Structure formats: structure tokens, C-alpha cells
Amino acid sequence: MPIRIPDALPATETLEGENIFVMTEYRAIHQDIRPLHVLILNLMPTKIATETQIMRKLSNTPLQIEVELMRTKSHEATHVAASHLETFYRTFDEVRDRHYDGLIITGAPVEQMPFEEVDYWDELCDIMEWSTTHVHSTLHICWGAQAALYYHYGIDKYDLPAKASGVFQHRLIKPSSPLVRGLDDRFWAVHSRNTGVRREDVEAVSELEVIAVSDEVGLYIAKSTDSRRFFVFGHPEYDSDTLKLEYERDIKRGIDPQIPVNYFPDDDPTKEPLNVWRAQAQLLYTNWLNYYVYQTTPYDIRKAGGQ
Incomplete structure (x- = not known):
């Protein structure tokens, strides 16, 4: 089944070029199927690249999914045209009265800042609180996962001795979880971050469980025991060349980055x-x-989130 996104979104042409079934809005409204309503809060500066990466993953399922994009109002994005944001992105004020089956909160390049110093932290807290009553299930990615653990459970992040950048081997801690059904006992996943969350801090909270870890870079997947919140500390959505582009960007900035591992x-x-x-x-x-x-x-989507 297809993913339903606005016809003119740049991701549409990219996905169609990959033979991914993208349904037009006209065709979607003429099907007698209730699609899943998924909202993506895109905190990454490379918004078009990130939205395309995530939609590529959402599209390859037998489900019809209607995707909406949201941005923070309290932060001015500088790496994307204002017209793109105005055309395709909503603000929290525009969706706060609605309910969603799923919410995805992306990472953001602010991980080395204290949470409270991020200029949109208060707005993000409002969104995360709203998700408890208006969203059925929320997937948090990388810094988004760290932020959610801090807000919902008081678990803080810590600075890594060196940036975790590369492709690392992982192992399953709870292979019986449907979240990792079909994954190999050992598998590879991408990380690109300067901070982390300690496994023991997550395991100390009875409402949380660890699903997968890496011996090299620590936690990869955790979730709440009620299956309402999911935390992925890497970047499963990354394209083949994303780490390469980040590496070349950092070289141009004079950061002298380490070569991404593996x-x-x-x-x-x-x-x-x-x-x-x-x-x-x-x-x-x-x-x-x-x-x-x-x-x-x-x-009845109005009941999503339990309200």
C-alpha cells in the first residue's frame, strides 16, 4: 500500500523515482480505508533530506499512511526555504486539537547543549506532553529520544569521550519484542551523536525496557513497557551517503573529524x-x-492517545 503525502512535496518525486508507490491526495480520499495518521516533528536542519528519508521507511509497508509534517514555531529554520515550510509544515498551534495514530520526533544538532538552553525546549515539552493524550504511539530518534527520556522520566544525557559516528554492530537484549521481529541476532546500525544515555539509568526505571544495544556505543533501542513510547538512539533513516556528507561538512568547518567507523x-x-x-x-x-x-x-482517531 502507498504512503499519502502532498503532491508537490519534493520527497514525492524522489520516492516515485525509486518505484515507491506514492498515492495522490485525490485517489486517497476515494478509497474506503481509514489511513494511519502519522505526524513527523522534523527538528533536523536538513529538513527535505530528513523528511524524504523517513517517508521512504514509512512507505514500504502494506498500510496506507497519511503523513503530516510539523516544525517548531519558536525556532527559525535557516537551511530550508521559507516557502517550503509555509507550504508543507504545520505548527503545533495548528495541530494541538487533533489526534494522531503515530508521532515521530527526529534528532537535532543541539545535543551538546543543556536541554533547557535549546531555544525551542519549552515548545518541545508542550508537544511531548500533548503526545500523551493525543497520540497513540510515539517514535523518538537520536536527540529526540534523549530529550523524551529526560522530559518523561528524568533521565539525563552525558557527553561521550568522542563522537559516535559510524556503523556499529548491535545485539538484541529482548529478541521476543515484536519491535525487532525479523532482525538478526547481530545487526548493523548507524550512529551519529556526541552524547548518550546510560543503559543502567534506563533499566532503573520500571516503566522502561531495553531492546537492543551495542558493545561499542551503548544503547540503540528502548521502549516504555506500555508500548506508547519508543526510543532509538541511532539514525536508522540515514541514506547511504548521509555520514559521508556529515564527514565532508565537518572537514569544511575545520573540525578535523574522525573517519566514521566501519x-x-x-x-x-x-x-x-x-x-x-x-x-x-x-x-x-x-x-x-x-x-x-x-x-x-x-x-475512531479521536480516541487515539486515550483522551
Whole structure:
């Protein structure tokens, strides 16, 4: 089944070029099916790239999904045209009275700042609080996961001795979880972050459980025991060249970054990286949508979130 997104969104042409079934709004409203309503709070500066990456993962399922994009009003985005934001993005004020089957909160390049110093922190707190009564299931990614653990459970992040950048091997702590159904016992996943959350801090909270970890970079997946909140500390949505683009960006900035681990063949940045995380990333999104959104959300969307 297709993903339903605005016809003129840049992601539409990209996804159609990959033979991904994107349904027009006209066709969607003439089907007698209630689609899943998924809201994406995109906090990344590279908004078009991020929205396309996430929609690519959402589209490869047998479910019809209607996607909406949201931005923070208290932060002025500078890496995307204002016309793009005005055309395709809503603010929290425009959606606060609505209910959603799913919400995705992305990462953001503010991880080395204290949470309270982020200029949109208060707005993000309002959104996370609203999600408890207006969203059936929320998926938090990277810094979004750290922010949610801090807000909902008081778990703080900590600075890593060096940036976790690369493709790392992971193992399942709870292989019986439907969230990781189909994943190999050992699998690869992308991380790109300067901060982390300690596994023992998550395990000390009875309402949380750890699903997957890396011996090199720590936590990868955790969730709430009521299956309403999911926390992914890496970037399963990343394209094959995203880490490469970040590495080249940092070189131009004079940061002298380390070469991403297990990414370039022979650690040679002139060689094209191979994508070894695509399958697990797709399974992760598909399992979340199927088992924790579609299978359990109320048919009457006004009841989503339990309000």
C-alpha cells in the first residue's frame, strides 16, 4: 500500500523515482480505508533530506499512511526555504486539537547543549506532553529520544569521550519484542551523536525496557513497557551517503573529524560506502507501524492517545 503525502512535496518525486508507490491526495480520499495518521516533528536542519528519508521507511509497508509534517514555531529554520515550510509544515498551534495514530520526533544538532538552553525546549515539552493524550504511539530518534527520556522520566544525557559516528554492530537484549521481529541476532546500525544515555539509568526505571544495544556505543533501542513510547538512539533513516556528507561538512568547518567507523571501505573516504543497515532500519519502522500503531490504535482517531 502507498504512503499519502502532498503532491508537490519534493520527497514525492524522489520516492516515485525509486518505484515507491506514492498515492495522490485525490485517489486517497476515494478509497474506503481509514489511513494511519502519522505526524513527523522534523527538528533536523536538513529538513527535505530528513523528511524524504523517513517517508521512504514509512512507505514500504502494506498500510496506507497519511503523513503530516510539523516544525517548531519558536525556532527559525535557516537551511530550508521559507516557502517550503509555509507550504508543507504545520505548527503545533495548528495541530494541538487533533489526534494522531503515530508521532515521530527526529534528532537535532543541539545535543551538546543543556536541554533547557535549546531555544525551542519549552515548545518541545508542550508537544511531548500533548503526545500523551493525543497520540497513540510515539517514535523518538537520536536527540529526540534523549530529550523524551529526560522530559518523561528524568533521565539525563552525558557527553561521550568522542563522537559516535559510524556503523556499529548491535545485539538484541529482548529478541521476543515484536519491535525487532525479523532482525538478526547481530545487526548493523548507524550512529551519529556526541552524547548518550546510560543503559543502567534506563533499566532503573520500571516503566522502561531495553531492546537492543551495542558493545561499542551503548544503547540503540528502548521502549516504555506500555508500548506508547519508543526510543532509538541511532539514525536508522540515514541514506547511504548521509555520514559521508556529515564527514565532508565537518572537514569544511575545520573540525578535523574522525573517519566514521566501519563505513568507508578500508577506511578510505574516497571509496563509496556500502549500506549494511538498510534492512534492519526498514524492519524497525515496519514493525513499529504494524505492531504498535496499526494493530492497537482505535478506529475512531479521536480516541487515539486515550483522551
